[in-house]
Amino acid sequence: MTPELALKHIWTLAGCDPVALHTVSLSGGVGDADLDLDLDPDPGLPSVYRVGSLASATIAATGLAAAEYWRLRSGRRQHVTVQMRRALAAFRSERYLRVDDGPPPVLRDPVTGFYETGDARWIQLHTNFAHHLQGVLAVLGCENDRAAVAAAIRHWDGATLDRTLADAGLCAALIRTPDEWAALEQAKALAGMPLFEIERIGDAPPEPPRDTNPGSLAAVGSEVGTDRPLAGVRVLDLSRIIAGPVAGRALAHHGADVLMINGPHLPNIAPLVIDNSRGKRSALVDLRDMAGRATLRELAREADVFLQAYRPGALAARGFGPDELARLRPGIVYVSVCAYGDTGPWAQRRGFDSLVQSASGIAWTERAVAGGVEPRHLPCQALDHATGYLAAFAAMVALARRAREGGSWHVKVSLAQTGRWLQSFGLVADGQQVPDVSLDEVRDCVASVPSEFGRVLAVQPAEELEETPAFYALPPTRVGAHEARWL
Template identity: 35%
Template sequence: MGTFLSTFLSDSAELPELTNRVHSAGPVPLSSPLPVADLAADSIAATMLMASLLHLVRTGVRDPRASEVPQVSIAPQLVAGTYRSDQLFRWNGSPAPAWAPLSGFFASSDGWVRTHANYPHHEAALRTLLRLDDSVTAETVAHAISRRSALDLEDEAADSGAVISAVRSPSSWRGHPQAQTLEADPFISLVQQAGGSGRHSLGLADSYAPLQGVRVLDLTRVIAGPVATRSLAFFGADVLRIDSPGMPELSWQYLDTGQGKRSALLDLGYKPDRDRLEQLLTDADVIVMGYRPNSLDLFGLSPAELHNRHPGLVIDRVSAWGQSGLTMAVLFGPTRAI
């Protein structure tokens, strides 16, 4: 297996010998200049190994040995299908509209930028930044961007809520302050808080549903977070996804990443909805957050505040660019209340 699995099992799970419990039928057919195929196989192997470990613990095995964990088999075609489910998804018999017309790579006056306009509020912010009207096309966006500097566009987007990032070479990215910050941060970090034992007693669980009885609040969007919580639902967790009534998820994407979950709408700018979320937190075992780092702190959802009010709650945060340094504000700008 690849570097990610061995690093995860050694640093996070502290069970490096579990790498011997994974068997793969061959390379994962995902084409990329980056080691995406290895990462895909490793992440699924890690998930399956942890699910097997959890099942052993719930059957009364206090300190499972690697030899007690069932061997995990990786099917390359299934891994590829899982990672490219957007290409397999069909909406009324047609492929999913994975990218909006104004999302893509565009040449600037001094390089290239990547825009993201899949969501209506991101498209509106992009049009406003480029001073374009509602009849905008990809061609008019390309013309407007071609007259601007990539870094200037990136900075203005961060301030305005649009999503434009400058395309950087590997050497240019390594010299960026955020890349240097991430060098010192672990890929996965674990923090054990005082009083961090399980909040609710969990009985036995089926080997195919080792997370049975675990209640998860899903405050994530787009792909990474919703796929993570979809995996929790796959292993038996009771997952409740919460979205804003004023900022719905893309319909096809919601269906693709929402399998096995329940859903609800809450506006955290409305006190009765915030109170309802607090009630849900009282009964939850896990909360997963995938919004821009610190954007939910305004609503009392920082890890420190959550731990103080709900000791033992497992708090998970997913971030594309890390939890420290410039974070995702460089790309995504302000985040509205869910």
Template identity: 40%
Template structure:
């Protein structure tokens, strides 16, 4: 089974729709030892096909529109945070203490972009905050074992993982739990009647999610990519954050396209949240499994108060296994799951050419929401979909079924037809230029990557650029 067929099957899609997809291969895009390009195009293609399917239903079309997945657009979008410019300034992706460090017996990866994560890391290592230079942290880590650092920092609520090989991760209980689960968990929660979606009325642009309201309770990076995609497709996306946990401004700029951003304290603003929930069609969360349950935000509790809801949950490690309650980010998952070991050398761990676990999982998450909406229109029922970065990593490292880095050598107009997917050979990837755009916004002049989700008649860009974090009212338009 091809990557795209596998992704589409994970979303519950009809394989008969795969011939509607054309893939444009570009040599040199997302070059890696692992089949990153294949995974990336599969995630985008499955999302775009789900959008086209829902759009055809709502517009009363006789056939699903043609989907086009271009490796160049995909490669550019998967590094969107690197291509962003704000008034000509390039954002800083990682803080000084977010990196790979040598330890007494191996390597460890830390993540300290947010101030509270930095503080927890330093406290766990016994490094005073006022003397926390990279050299000081390096000297402390060099005297400790990687697994000791992992456990000590995680126990303090910080983020650190020891480098593992694919075999070591497969033998780890969390690795086994991640590999055993479905790539996309899909569940019907109740017997709510079939959803009646109003027909699309805009003849100019096919926006499958038009008129739908999405509550976005996500943070870096996969969740915001998913909701950014739903916004592209016409959804009214309102991102909610706690006022005491501000998002990093550059990250918000990259993933805030098409959305509005508001702050709401769930501990003191429950009435406001319940009012928003009453008008929502979709709720997307990206916190540790169970972290929001105390606020009544488990899928079951949400669906009980808002029947017919689609709940999408994202986590780093999955909800099963000993690490189910741990925090995590793409860079950490790469190191823990053997990806960094595979992409590196004996002297130093490597990394994927993009945060592909984040971006790929984000597009799959958006596709899962779109497919849940389509299924609701047929069968009804409140729905929950769940994805995890570690599960996507398992797909990349052990279940791809393709030679690492293979891109196909066929030439000509049509290179291959696999599982019904038409593949054509395009020019080599020469850089992101053709897939970048510019726009003015309330936060400055932006250069940004356009969305790779493309189908006939669909939107070419977002309806609005991002605004300042937390600057919008916490209400529906």
């Protein structure tokens, strides 16, 4: 699968104008001039999977959707360019993040990682949230120490521990082969689903792109006679960690007014807050009480996009499911991001990118090719980032449909569906021999900005639009720094 074919698949699946594909240029792997000519440059990073094609295609689709939405306002097409090396830098944005010329806060808890079970299987624990860590330790009956956890897990059958932790609402995944994953009912449920869905869920009159108030956030940095693609679009971002926040960040760097909504009791991971809050404002709203739900309803009445990454059904239980939002705000674009899809026996299972890699055979395949003992993940959070860009892309496609034909829309994406698509690309011979890429090698892909966290060095948008360049109008912001209101 080449980046061009992958982009065509995304664009065609969404029913977009095929003529627009002629306005996109995709090029090059990371340092492709320096690669051994016997190696396929597609991965761009040490992996047997075609992560370069995945990164280039999903980011190009996002940029092209932004350009097409801008065409609705301006009547003009513009060219979109994506270099694979820049796309892969964006897919590793949290890895290249720096604060005051030093490393950002710690990303992962020491207990997170792979462990061998008593039946010679491997399992991955994900304990980056304190309550998940404490829950795992309680199940294992051991101290908060990696050696103690390893010793405890050696007394467990792998499949039993995987099921026990999942039933307890904790985050883990047994390392499975691709065939073992394909035999599960969850994989069978996903096999009949497309990469993403854009479904009309209600009637509403057409809403063409709004004129922009020159003093608004969306117009910051705009030049006379130009505008940003998503100027005037209001996005509520109810997501944390990577996939959902990347979607909101992509909408922000094309000009949307993105307001992050966090619960005061919900945990976050500091470096991901810094990386993924760029271009956004951030407010606290407690959906556990009536006042908080009333606040969110008022915000939703004036929103264009409602982006959420809760487990399927969780927000509906609070009165904020897609059908409720379509009644509250006809014309809403409701975006759902989840781990394992919204159907099948694992729909309610908690998951993260690395866990989906472990469960679905990606980590097993990387290890098998490397010839090592421990499982091995992709060299970036590729499922998170790709799913985030797909969510932003599909949201913009839905906004364009709303502009032309009206309606309320529901976009659905999941990490597992994205992972399944990546696995369909095929493997790259000797892909793990591609050298890793340091921050110094992507200095042209990053920029620094002063913020309340210090001076933050971070990866810039990878898609280049010739008339409406993508950029962040706001620096990173702490959780809850702003009022829960629209500008």
